[in-house]
Amino acid sequence: MSYMDVSYSEEKFTELVLHIADRLKDDRPGGATKLDKVLFLVEFTQLRRHHRVVSGCEFKKLTHGPTPCQLASVRSGLVASGDALLLDEDFLGRPQQRLIPKRQADLSLFTADELRTIDDVLSQLAGMSGTQLSELAAQEPGWRLSEVGETIPFSTAFLDFPQVSTPTSRRLSESVAERYRFVAAG
Secondary structure, three states: OOOOEOOOOHHHHHHHHHHHHHHOOOOOOOOHHHHHHHHHHHHHHHHHHHOEOOOOOOEEEEOOEEEEOOHHHHHHHHHHHOOEEEEEEEEOOEEEEEEEEOOOOOHHHOOHHHHHHHHHHHHHHOOOOHHHHHHHHOOOHHHHHOOOOOEOOHHHHHOOOOOOOOHHHHHHHHHHHHHOOOOOOO
């Protein structure tokens, strides 16, 4: 595998958070959970496509999906500086937090490839709920291979997740095949 650039830039991460939050402002299910998962999918998609991340923000595996390790401090800084508000909303009878930017993100920090990846991920995920995105993110090899509380390694972006064959899975497959008469004639 070739070199991967995964260095972290808090400045780029801050602007990425503002940009994605702005793009999600009219997306009804676009609260904190969706923001977390979009950030995760943007970083890993960019890494797979171009062997470098957008901001280098790291992600921790939590029970309901990956969450950006640096997001809490960046979000607090944005709110404290007046660059964003954090609103508590009701979404289908459940509480939802939404980050509302009060200024435009500085897109000059991003390459054309990064902006294309961000736009592509956002358009592919449009209308999906945070729960749906959590399920999608759980299909990522890094999610599956990490333990709750661990940082998801960027290198897992390049892994396939093949079906593992074990003696038990082979025995069960043979049992089902025999039961439904799918055994090849010999």
